[in-house]
Amino acid sequence: MTDFTKESFQAAIAGPKPVMVDFWASWCMPCKMLSPLIADLADRYEGKVVSGKVNTDDEMELSYQYGITAIPSVLFFQNGREVQRIVGVNGPDAYTQVLDSLL
Template sequence: MGELEGISLANNVVTADQNNFNQVIQGTQPVVVDFWASWCMPCRMVSPILDELAEERQGAVTVAKVNVDENPAIASQYGVMSIPTIIRFQAGEEVSRVVGALPKAELLRRLGL
């Protein structure tokens, strides 16, 4: 966990914002970023799946969440037009992207996990 030292974690999930986003996605392991909002029902469906992923693959995958209402610049930078949008990063580069709520197996398959 040394790479994310000083970054807020809840249930193995990183809360990412303008202050730490670039640091979060630079990790050597895959980083799955959930772009969400509290009013978004499909986001609420995906959130427990990503929480499970963070728990099951702790130490192998980092799961981060970005509230688009609080961090519109990050959402804009990555072209997030619909939520939930889940992007997998590897060493700071986008590797795959999923838009919308999907069952866990399909979500992991499309993210390449």
């Protein structure tokens, strides 16, 4: 999964494919727990969805811009705009339902 910076993030969401972005931080244990599932989903949807993550400590401007007030937060983008957000830890179905709806 790509580690997005502000620049690569903007380029990704401007592209033609749906984008799934995991906002996380190294001190966040729920983020650490969720991360393998998000990586697995990224593999399963490879080629159809662009997947990446944003370290909220390193990219504070991006976190502020998207109003991240709890992590993990997984945001979904299509045609450059946010279409869905899942806050906290959820099972795979919560994420695949959104991803499938965007394809």
